[in-house]
Amino acid sequence: MGQGMNATAHPLDPLSFEETGLAAQAVRAHVGEGGRWRFASIELREPAKDVVTGFRPGDSIDRVAHVICWNCVDGKAYRAHVALADAGVTWEELPEGTQPNMTVDEFHDCDRALRNDPRLVEALHARGITDMDLVIVDVWNYGHHLIPEAYRGRRLGWVDLWHRGSPEANPYANPVNGLHGIVDLNAMELLELEDTFVVDAPETMGEYVPKLVPGQELRDDLRALEIVQPEGVSFTLEGNLLRWQNWSLRVGFNYREGLVLHTVGYEDDGRVRAVAHRLSLAEMVVPYRDPSTDHYRRTAFDVGEWGLGFMTVPLELGCDCLGEITYLDAVTHDSQGVARTIKNAICIHEEDNAVLWKHVDPVAGSEVRRMRRFVVSFHAVVANYDYIVYWRFYQDGNIECEVRATGIMVTAKFPVGEPPPYGTQVAEQTYAPTHQHFIVARLDLDVDGEQNTVVATQSEVPPIGPDNPHGLAIVQRATPLRTEEEGKQDYDWNTQRAWKVVNEDVTNGFGMPVGYKLVPSGAFPPMFDPSSPVLERAQVIGHTLWVTPFAQDERWPCGEFPVQAAEDTGLPAWTAANRSIENTDVVLWYVFGLHHVTRPEEWPVMPADVVSFWLKPFGFFDCNPSLDVPPNQPKHGAACH
Ligand SMILES: [Cu+2]
CATH class of the missing domain: 3.10.450.40 (Nuclear Transport Factor 2; Chain: A,)
Known part of the structure; x- marks a missing residue:
């Protein structure tokens, strides 16, 4: 495979339909007749970073499929690496008791x-x-x-x-x-x-x-709203490589994270500067906070158990997505290893988002620019819940990850009288339990290169004194996080704590290390008794941020196999070594989501609840990088300035 197979082929391209089928066939040939096999997952074994950075178009690519399967007869689970060029299989039995993801x-x-x-x-x-x-x-x-x-x-x-x-x-x-x-x-x-x-x-x-809906009549006062781009879109898609307004990135996809963004860079003065090597949602933990018989077992891992990729649904132009849309299909498979294509799985488009910058000067007049943003998104339906994930790129260097939760809430009935204290009444003798959606974003940032340090920044109020006679001063304190233990960080409203990922070897025009700031929002504490077995299984939710040194196989924050796992083999196990995270290739694990205190207005279908966080350049540029965005043409008159 891959030997000049396709001019746009790249080592990070997800497994194709053919490659997925080949991988399953190779494993079937390896295990031979007998057994009752299920394939839990077939995905690209992503190449090492130096393979990606060293790759030049036309180079041959050694494509490897990573396969997890198990035999339903004896329950034994296995990991296979399949070299797609010759169908060679490397085979490993997984530890006793391993339960692969659900299918x-x-x-x-x-x-x-x-x-x-x-x-x-x-x-x-x-x-x-x-x-x-x-x-x-x-x-x-x-x-x-x-x-x-x-x-x-x-x-x-x-x-x-x-x-x-x-x-x-x-x-x-x-x-x-x-x-x-x-x-x-x-x-x-x-x-x-x-x-x-x-x-x-x-x-x-x-x-x-x-x-x-009994007696339902639809509103009749909505007029058409069209989004048209008569000159076409401002982005290009070449294979899986996207370029838009100085940004470039590669689209990836797998059974578990769904959409993955690779090699995110920003072209600055003719040179592509690295921002992130890989961005994805690596886990979602959804504990229902109702100890009653009907709910106490509901502690879902929507990513680790079911997989956002497996749950991805095709999108419909004009309904799910509005405007000049480009779609990419995605490939997953069933539990027999048969490849399937999800048509229109990934939606790519640009949006107008009101004003980017503006000033009205009494002499120079008004200068205003429209904000355009570039959006890569997908929808995953996990049984009753629908999750919509938008990664947005902005002209000023910002990146935003927004998640919307919609769909149908879990409910239960109760006898005449008061509803139980663990939820909200949403219909007659019906309540929806309180629950939480903790989403874990895995952010492998490479700010101007791999060697980065994460710095906790917070605002502090010095006491009144000779330098601060009015009690007015606020100063910023920056604390470099040097070890994984220090990298366990919590949201702090009182100090507006945030985290900057800086490259100490690259300075901006003011001699300061260049950086990108993780601006936390949508964060909330776990609210668990420290001894709760539910928290024990998903320790990642105990902090807003974890930082680890990059390791190729550290991908799943609650462990690779959270299904029925006796212990959390993810972040708590990796960080037990308390490795150095200073001036090295760091990975940030950011925990955000919804503390979902249910409302009657969310029944019978929930209007999307929206959470997001931002990555913003902080001294990455020497000034506003969007000064060169041109003005729009006004509908009436000469120009928008
Ligand atoms: Cu919810």
Whole structure:
């Protein structure tokens, strides 16, 4: 593969449809006949940084697929590296008890297996539910600490049941409370049915599709809003290489992080200056903060268990995306290793975003520039929730990562009277539990090169004294973070703490090290008892920021295999060595998201909740880098200035 295969081929291009199939075939050939195999993941084994930086177009590329698979017969899991040029397989058995990520096929197979199980059918009959076609079987993973002794070592699912009001109705409108199954996902067998209680509550109006909402009439006062670019777009896409307004970056994609951005650089004075080697969302931890029977096992790892790439959905022009859109397809696969293409998985476009800069001077008049931003985005649907991820690049050197959460909240019914204290009532005798979405961004910044240091910056108020007689002064304190222990940082509202990634070997025009600042927002504390086993499994959420020295295989902050993991083998394990993070290739792990105290207005479908954080140049340039943005032509008159 790769030998001049394609003029735009690059070592960081995601595995193609053909390569994905080849990798699966090679593994099948290696394991031979027998066994019942599932492929958990097939992705590009990303090349080392020096391979990427040393690559020149036309160079031959050694493409390697990284494959995780397991045999459902004995539960043993394996890692394979497949050299795509000759289908050579390097094979490694993973430690006893390793449970690879969940697959969509297991979700569907579990649904099929359970809806015919007589125990389940009988329990539903007892609740007055007789039409099994209206029942939805949802499967979740659950934490090692909750797994009954008798089932240790098995691959387990915890099953939730939902009931549609009609064949087209919202499956998540009506939970079947007090009824859950424990399933062996390798045998696809119901081990236990936990039939604990019945709530006598009316059906909930949980419909949002207009024809299903009783008496729904749509507003008729919205006029068309078109976004047109009569001269075409201002960006170029060459293979997976994007260029726009001095920015350049490569689009990557895998089963787990979904969209990945590689080699983000900014052209300054004819030279591309590195900003980031790789940007992605590496984990999302979603604990439901309701200890009741129906919810206490809900501690999802949406990235590590299900994969944002596997959950990525195709996008529709004019609906999901508006304007002059360029789409990229993505490739994933099913649990049999059969490649599949997600059409229009990644949306690329530019947007007007009001004013970039402006001043009105009494003599010179008004000088104003429109802000244009460049957006690369994708949508992932994890069962009831929909996540939309936007990476935005701005003309002034800013980068913004925005995540929107929408979709259907998990609910439960309660008996007549007060709702339980762990959520908010959203419909008659129905509440939505409080929960949190902790998103972990993995930010491998390379600011003007790999050797960087992270500096905590905060504003401090000196006491009143001879130098500060009015008590007015604020000074900035910068503290370099030298070890991984020092790199564990928490958001501090009182000092407006932020983190600058600086390159001490490269100075700006004022002799200061060039830097990019991580401006925190959307951060919140974990709010867990320190001894909580839920926190134990996802220690990353205990801090707003972690900093580690780059290591090729340190990718997953809660461990590579969080499914049923007995311990967190990610950040807490890596940082236990307390390595140096000074003047080296650093990786930042930024934790942000939604502390979701549910609202009635978020039912039956949730208007998008929006969180974001920024990376902003701080002394990376010597002045406003967007001075050269040209003015628009006014609709009436001569020019916008
Ligand atoms: Cu939520």
